[in-house]
Amino acid sequence: MTHTLPTLPYDYNALEPHYDEQTVRLHHDAHHKSYVDGLNNAESKLEEARKNGDFALIKHWERELAFHGSGHILHTLFWENMGPNAGGDASGEIGDQITKDFGSYEAFKKQFSAAAVAVEGSGWTILCWNCMFNKLEILQAEKHQNLTQWGVKPLLILDLWEHAYYLKYQNKRAAFVDAWWNIVNWNTVNDRFKKATK
Template structure:
């Protein structure tokens, strides 16, 4: 069954397709094909939708895809401008496998999250974080969050298909706990590097001084927040698109006490599994030494991307 207003939708759909095609001209060829293929698939879903829910979901995904294309082009344009301004040869950037890049639109299928590989060896952060702690933390504990996140997603998909929501509260809790655990650990491992430390520079440093008064005040506040997390949890430096400034938050477990409308750019894991082998019951010493492996260049890259997200301030 097709909806009577399908003819009415032809012009907006064509306009959206032309807009996506224009933005995608700046994308790599493989990504262009993937984006336009996804667009056409969503258009077919709209055209042949039987249930209203399918129709509206396809429209929402189509709008999100168009927005992604525009933001992706803007970031690519800014990246090119930054490269030209700094007089860095493109080949040098292409060869830098550690650089944070804008990810293409490739949604993770339900229940198919994977453990991100480390950019460094398990012993690379010694003497500040020991090899065995890193191995257990990444290969076993982070992997378990990934496995349990996948399980929760599949169970909720099964509930939708069977329209049986008797256990929805349990699986939503598992989704929140393990999803937050997976995403925060991904940030945590990514923003550390051997031979790093020091202080932030550039735009991130300027923003820290604006929002906290000085880097010293920020570090003291962040360290105290991390030290005083009750039980297992996190200290987070986040960008708030609504307040349009940086804030420091605690998170108990992975998801409690946090804010929804925010983007973490720096994450410190203060669960005991992150430090107990080298720093048994000495969380403060672990926090002090952790700053010696923070890679502020990567944190700045996250900040530079996050600060482009701005909501109407209230």
């Protein structure tokens, strides 16, 4: 199956003023698309290797599969967990679980924001459900194909590669993180949480 770039669930300018149209357009149409293209290429090369029985470049193509596949998945989730007229505190089941696992919504928000600002290089911060521990975790992914916990379900994803915010926020990552909370779509996070905990 060929992977395709998903359509944004809102207009390019729908997240203004917190997330500017120019960045959203470039981030989605160019950066995300490059992961989709890279994933399709890696899968094609691996299929070719299986047919030919030639696995001389297996290490390279497996790395490409992990890198581009992870980039495609995380970007897709990232776009979905934002929206216009969103933001505010977490509510519903995810709000209750956040309070249980982090003590309060404010404590969670401070930890998530601190993790986002501090993630090294190009990376992500992810609120996820750990099925083994039956609790929420906040993880940093400095390289998105690495630094995960096996079996976790991503619920809320923040892209902190510079291409995600540099046009508007330049090197002010903390300002981007602060603004991003205004467009978090907690309805989507709640839906993911319900599916993850079934």
